[in-house]
Amino acid sequence: MFVLYDFRFAVPLILSLPSTVISVTKKEPLKVKVITVLGSKAPALNVKLAQALCSGSKGSVINNQELKFDADSATYFLDSFPKNFDVGKYTFVFEILPDELAHEKVYITEAQTKVPIAATGAISIENAEISVLDSDVGSVESQKKLDLTKDGAVSLSANHLQKLRLPYQLTTPLGHVFKPHQAFIKLKHESQVEHVFLVKASGKKSELVIVEFLNVLLSQENSLLSNIGHIELDLPERPEKAPRPPLWKEDFLGLVEKLYYLSGKYEIQLIIGDASMENSLLSNIGHIELDLPERPEKAPRPPLQPTDPYSRYGPKAEISHIFRVPEKLPAKQLSLVFLGLIVLPFIAFLIGLTRLGVNIKSFPSLVGAATSAVLLLYVLFLVEGKLSIPFLILRSLHQKI
Amino acid sequence: MVKSTSKDAQDLFRSLHSAYSATPTNLKIIDMYVVFAVFTALIQVAYMALVGSFPFNSFLSGVLSCVGTAVLAVCLRIQVNKENKEFKDLAPERAFADFVLCNLVLHLVIINFLG
Numbered sequence: 001m002f003v004l005y006d007f008r009f010a011v012p013l014i015l016s017l018p019s020t021v022i023s024v025t026k027k028e029p030l031k032v033k034v035i036t037v038l039g040s041k042a043p044a045l046n047v048k049l050a051q052a053l054c055s056g057s058k059g060s061v062i063n064n065q066e067l068k069f070d071a072d073s074a075t076y077f078l079d080s081f082p083k084n085f086d087v088g089k090y091t092f093v094f095e096i097l098p099d100e101l102a103h104e105k106v107y108i109t110e111a112q113t114k115v116p117i118a119a120t121g122a123i124s125i126e127n128a129e130i131s132v133l134d135s136d137v138g139s140v141e142s143q144k145k146l147d148l149t150k151d152g153a154v155s156l157s158a159n160h161l162q163k164l165r166l167p168y169q170l171t172t173p174l175g176h177v178f179k180p181h182q183a184f185i186k187l188k189h190e191s192q193v194e195h196v197f198l199v200k201a202s203g204k205k206s207e208l209v210i211v212e213f214l215n216v217l218l219s220q221e222n223s224l225l226s227n228i229g230h231i232e233l234d235l236p237e238r239p240e241k242a243p244r245p246p247l248w249k250e251d252f253l254g255l256v257e258k259l260y261y262l263s264g265k266y267e268i269q270l271i272i273g274d275a276s277m278e279n280s281l282l283s284n285i286g287h288i289e290l291d292l293p294e295r296p297e298k299a300p301r302p303p304l305q306p307t308d309p310y311s312r313y314g315p316k317a318e319i320s321h322i323f324r325v326p327e328k329l330p331a332k333q334l335s336l337v338f339l340g341l342i343v344l345p346f347i348a349f350l351i352g353l354t355r356l357g358v359n360i361k362s363f364p365s366l367v368g369a370a371t372s373a374v375l376l377l378y379v380l381f382l383v384e385g386k387l388s389i390p391f392l393i394l395r396s397l398h399q400k401i
Numbered sequence: 402m403v404k405s406t407s408k409d410a411q412d413l414f415r416s417l418h419s420a421y422s423a424t425p426t427n428l429k430i431i432d433m434y435v436v437f438a439v440f441t442a443l444i445q446v447a448y449m450a451l452v453g454s455f456p457f458n459s460f461l462s463g464v465l466s467c468v469g470t471a472v473l474a475v476c477l478r479i480q481v482n483k484e485n486k487e488f489k490d491l492a493p494e495r496a497f498a499d500f501v502l503c504n505l506v507l508h509l510v511i512i513n514f515l516g
Contacts, residue, residue: 338444345441348437378512
């Protein structure tokens with residue numbers, strides 16, 4: 001028989017976190033709530049943070065840390081983190097054990113509950129500078145310190161033979177190296193043409209890495225204190241016949257072309273962002289006047305910046321077309337035959353002239369020259385389509401004088 | 402009757418030929434030029450009959466240039482001919498200059514109309 005009052009089942013307990021983001025800077029406690037699956041209160045439990053595995057490293061930062069219970073809010077919390085708990089992505093492994101043995105059969109939990117946690121913090125940016133170097137010699141032409149928290153009013157100038165260098169240091173609250181997910185430099189021309197340069201972190205040694213499609217260098221030097229990130233922009237001369245450089249070599253011949261040979265004032269913006277960074281920044285560093293060589297004939301023009309982004313959905317230019325079957329033209333060979341036939345009477349005329357013994361030598365030169373000039377003008381008109389050719393010639397001559 | 406007519410034709414032709422060869426050389430040149438112009442016009446008309454008159458203005462301008470220049474040549478011939486009493490005082494060079502000028506104007510119109 002089916003006995004209802006004897007029906008026993010284990011109540012699952014659910015562990016949940018109101019917030020899976022811990023701020024290392026603000027030092028907020030980690031809060032954990034445990035409730036039954038139907039929403040009622042859980043009994044007295046022993047919630048333990050068994051491990052805190054960082055995504056980068058192998059070992060666990062926190063081991064077997066018991067969480068304290070706050071009876072008012074019925075949450076368990078952990079308010080002290082070890083000193084090596086840095087920003088980044090972690091996986092926290094929780095273990096729940098009921099306090100009373102009798103509850104062990106009544107309540108059931110997962111053996112280990114794994115929760116992804118993001119630890120964020122305020123990243124400090126220090127020692128930011130911007131400098132213009134001569135590429136061949138390496139000497140510094142102008143150098144300025146930057147305060148990236150404020151909008152700077154740096155004003156520099158460079159030509160295509162120089163390099164732009166922007167070193168900066170990013171350190172976590174604990175003083176470690178920090179490599180952000182997103183680090184860009186944006187150069188915006190006054191005509192609204194923008195260029196974004198990606199700054200990619202390389203390995204530990206001082207390697208020069210060319211990034212993506214725009215030849216930007218990032219050199220990361222591993223110093224004892226912290227990493228320094230550089231961004232070097234080398235703007236070389238316009239090449240005569242240089243081929244497109246492959247992306248992995250240190251070859252900068254395409255950079256001036258990428259900038260569309262636009263000289264003028266460029267706004268520099270530095271953009272650094274990361275999920276673990278509480279103070280991601282977009283800082284207007286200032287302006288740089290770039291002096292690039294003249295655009296050659298076949299260089300690509302900058303793309304037209306739309307004044308209204310929806311203007312391309314507007315009406316287009318009107319097409320004028322007459323629907324008509326094109327007229328039948330005679331075959332090409334027939335036309336050529338006709339041309340030959342036409343020439344024949346002229347030849348016959350000349351032959352007749354010679355047969356009559358015409359005196360061709362005493363041709364009056366001035367009259368003949370004038371006539372032939374006018375006829376030449378007519379022929380030019382046929383070819384070009386404008387009868388004002390002598391006027392154009394005269395005008396060009398006049399301008400040269 | 403046939404024999405006589407053919408003989409007459411031959412006689413006529415021969416007399417014409419002999420009379421014509423007496424004409425001065427410059428008139429003969431002009432005559433040849435007229436013949437050349439007319440021939441060109443005829444060829445153009447035949448071509449148009451063959452392939453159709455699609456660019457009609459081209460055909461017109463071509464024929465007009467030939468006919469126009471033939472007409473101007475005839476005028477020149479009239480003016481230059483010494484046996485013509487009306488134009489006795491007109492110098493032949495002046496007539497030729499007129500011919501050239503009118504030809505130029507004609508060809509200006511033609512070229513514009515050719516398209």
